[in-house]
Amino acid sequence: MTDTVLVVGAGPTGLSAAAGVASIGKKVILVEKEAVLGGAPIISGYAKLVPSGEWAKDAIGRMVKRVEDNPNITIHKSTRVTKVEGESGNFTVTLSNGQTAQVGSIILGTGFTHFDSINKPEWGFGTYEDVLTTTQMEQMVSAGKIACPSNGRVPERVAILLCVGSRDRQIGREWCSKICCTVSTNLAMEIKELSPTTEVFIYYMDIRTFGLYEDKFYWKSQEEFKTKFVKARIAEVTKSADGRLLVKGEDTLVKRPIVIPMDIVVHAVGMDPNEENPDIAKVFGIGLEKHGFIDRGEQYTSTFSSTRRGIYVGGSALGPEDIDTSISHGLAMAMRAVGEMNALVQKAA
């Protein structure tokens, strides 16, 4: 019987799970498909995280270092799992680097994929240089200067469009991506901080800054940073003769069509299921739920189980999730994975 746990994915979920498993004396094999650890916050270059306000590279950097410094954790970068055989307590996994390993439990922190704004061509991404995604805007904030990519001018106005790739039956995204409202209000404050002359408008259907994010982000961005919230789902982004962008839509509170000039338009992109989920499901022998995220097993007594015994799944692999919650999922899965191995050891004895 092995005392090793396989953790797949080195984002917030996987890093937390790996550290958790190692902290209770078991061994971890951590497999990450990218060449760097840290997951989306590092790879996509997030700026300040919600809700801590810490820079992603600092906060997630600490998680990475904790895992790298732990002798009980073996890390495989630029590596995928290609084959999983056996059953709970006694899996044999094959990695893309040719190695095989015996593991007792498997934890999946395989995460999500950012929605690709190209799939909403009417909102101008890929057509106009000054239409960006939240991740690109976060990179601009990290770089410390707010300017229009087209010609470097300081924007008079920035529009953030919510629900890009979320809550949209047209493109088969019927879910709320949960954290974009909070991220967008946070981004609005960061923009204003760096560029006080810029007016930020958030175009929304609803504002879903859940829990304590309500006043810390939504109210704060409105009351202290004067972000303006406009209730309109934008129909189209075009360009005017003077080179500015035009957002077209219906202001549902004024009940009138609007065509408003903007300098930068930001898509608050949603969270898609990891684009590799069909392959992941095949390799690990697990099911996907109807949206394409990884399906859960019984949750009340077998928390964070997938549809296959001994394989646990958490974080944004299950559905849109925020970083803090993903970290908790990781720790909870460590508990589940080690608990299951202990139970099997006791049963065998």
Place this chain on the structure above:
Amino acid sequence: MAIHEKTLIDPDRLITSDSLVVDGVDVSGHWNTMILPRTLRDYDDGFESHLKQYSGAENVHRCWQCGSCTNSCTMYAQNTDFNPRYWIYLARLGLTEEILKDKEIIWQCVSCNKCTNICPKDVRPEGVMKALAHWIEAEGHGAKSNSTVFDEEFARQCLVRGRIEDSEVMSNFYKLSQQNIKEMALHGWLGIFVARMNKWNELRHGHVFRFLARTPIMHSLHMGWSMVFKPKTKSWGRTGEVLSQYIKEQKELAHG
């Protein structure tokens, strides 16, 4: 009849000409009614902070459009066009043209403050209504009401002479508010008023003293004298100048 449901279109967006030629085609007659687009094309980004200079609007930026103010509003119950939530939204975005469409009703707020009590974000909508009404008046967006015209003439005389002359207040008021005295005397209420003061009947029946006692002869003479010589209140001096300066300062203090 090109447009069947004109009632559905704002009257100020319907353009009709007696004769019209478009691209060389004569479209006079039924076919020359044009509708201006109803698209909103820009915001006035500075308006929200401008309005905040008027007392009462300090918290307008806090509004998240829940509609509690409108729901609780005394005036909304009377007239559903009286919608504080809507005006606050327009004010935040600086859609001033839309606000001014309602300039004839915004001042009707009765300051019951039910909105202030119910507002979950402490916007103080009653204050915003007051600020909007003051903005409309102070920046000349609304025609002055007759009562304002009267007040101004009344105050002007007070400041100049420390007193008013009834006849001068009235005649200037009618002139400034473009009311035709001659017309009112011949066909309006002024004629009826004067006719009712007519005491010729007393004289016809030989009651000379009763006639003299009931006809305001001395008062009319006094008014005439005052209109010509315009007396000031005793030792008025520079009081008017000082008061005018004070009023000016107070206004600047309130509105920046």
